[in-house]
Amino acid sequence: MNDNSRALADADVMNVLHPYTDARKHQELGPMMIARGEGIYVYDSEGKAYIEAMSGLWSVALGFSNERLIQAAAAQLRTLPFYHTFNGKGHAPSTKLARKLVDLAPVPMSKVFFTNSGSEANDTIVKLIWYRNNALGKPRKKKLISRLNAYHGVTVMSASLTGLPNNHRGFDLPLAPVLHVSCPHYYRYGLPSETEEQYADRLAQELEELILHEGADTIAAFFGEPLMGAGGVLVPPATYWQKIQAVCRKYDILLVADEVICGFGRTGSMFGCETFDIYPDAMLVSKQLSSSYQPIAAVLINERIFDPIADQSHQMGTLGHGFTATGHPVASAVALENIRIIQEENLVARAAEMGALMHEKLGCYLDHPLVGEVRGQGLIAAVELVSDKATKARFDPPGNIGAYLAQRAQHHGFITRNIGDAIAFCPPLITTEAEIQKIIDRFEWALSDTERWYRSQCA
Incomplete structure (x- = not known):
């Protein structure tokens, strides 16, 4: 490492607390x-x-x-470098991106709420689901089911949904409303006598038994990545998603598909839901949405979720949720161009x-x-x-x-x-x-x- 690089490294060691890094070891080795x-x-x-x-x-x-993404950002910076979407305001990039996402969705979706990251998207859908169930007069229907080895983010609620020990240890997580069922990894957890389909039967039965134990009227939603990414690139066993969805439908439990890693082509389809035949009530997208050239994520919800939220916001006079950069025009413009390139090429x-x-x-x-x-x-x-x-x-x-x-x-x-x-x-x-x-x-x-x-x- 040359002197200039060492100076940069020393500055990082002194001033940056790096994610997913041993902080003491990092002080010794540098970045x-x-x-x-x-x-x-x-x-x-x-x-x-x-x-x-x-x-x-x-x-x-x-x-x-990628030069096209660079130019898309530069052009938007010259035109409208920032504006918010609070209080009924809007701008063309976020409006067009929302339309594009609804058109691309593999199942009918109604509305799009923009966030800055997948973690915020998971937090947002939890709040919207709780808001919805309060609007429907179901204040007890608030518990959330996720899976061991799942990854849904690192904010307080999204880290609770995450099923990885390092995201819980030392943080007093997960929060009480979150429950976890088994990780669907057939190679590691399937019994020697089981086929993939029989393993999927066992996992669906485990989910149903948890719902009955907790009370179906207390369970709001099931969260799942179509293919589990950060938990080990775990492909669901054959028939798994069909059986999990059947249990959710039986007990009126919303299904949230976390497409943050799978979305925009990663699994060989535009969305992981298409690859694994999933029909969610909400979809969360980020990462490849803009190729990470700009921080942006989106929550897509269907009419079943939207209608009670709209009624409740009308009664209260507002929907009290949002971020300064929700639907940021530069991030939205880059995401639109990114999707165009994925489709054109x-x-x-x-x-x-x-x-x-x-x-x-x-x-x-x-x-x-x-x-x-x-x-x-x-x-x-x-x-x-x-x-x-x-x-x-x-x-x-x-x-x-x-x-x-x-x-x-x-x-x-x-x-x-x-x-x-x-x-x-x-x-x-x-x-x-x-x-x-x-x-x-x-x-x-x-x-x-x-x-x-x-x-x-x-x-």
Whole structure:
């Protein structure tokens, strides 16, 4: 690291509290400074190139430095750099984006509420659902059901919906109104005698038993990612979503689809709900909505949710919720252009095609002694590392092998993310066949390094 980079790093160590980072360890090691990005690559402050195989945070659909998105932001900054949507005000970018999202939705949706992040979107839909049930005279119908290993964000309510221990420990979470059912990971939690369909039956029965135990009149909504992302890239077992939806309908429980990672082509369809045949009452989108060039998210609700909210706001004289940047014109303009590019360049179909290629190539590692499972859908995947393939035994302690592989991948110019001992892949939708091969090659180098290191530790 040169002197200039070290000065920047020292400033970060002193002044920035980094998310998902060991703060004390970070003070010792300092940050990896990313200076610029181009296509699927990012470059550190010393000029080294890395394939960004996680699309940043599952989000940079169009890669880095897309000129059309840059121009869309610049043009809107010159015209109307900011205005709010409070008190009945509006502007063209957010109005057009709302129309576009309603048109794109795979099931009928009525209204769109804009937020700045997926976490805020999850908070917002919880408030709207509670508001709705109060309007309907159902003040007890407030509990929310999520799943272990789910990821819905990090604000107080969205972190409560999240089913990951690190988002709860030390924060006094989850909040009381949130309940969690089992994680739908057939490889890890299916019984030896069960088919995927039988496993799905068991999970649906677990949900129904929880509802009956708590009282259906106290349960407001079920939250789920079509495919679970940050919890390990977990693909639902066959028939899972059909059976979960049937239970929700039976007991008048709203279904909220968190499309923050899945939306806009990631699973090989425009939305994960299309891939897995889900019919939600509300959809939450962010990340690939703007390729993360601007912070923006959206809550889509159907008429079943909207009508009581509208009546209640009329009675009270206002809907007392909103953010300064709700429907920000620059973010909205960038999101609109981002969606245009995804459609014009047929990137949803490309994600399906390149995803199939990526899964085919990753599948070749199922014979590797450290690889237990290769899973995913579309252009998102994970390779789970195990200490014993026959028993699916985890490494002890968990996470060390995955972290070592991720470090070796970075050494080889390949940024991935270990989720425990599962190695995640989520390259931009613009990734080419040749670039998929580069990802596979660098993964193989890192995997070979990891096997040698692991064997040396066991010797």
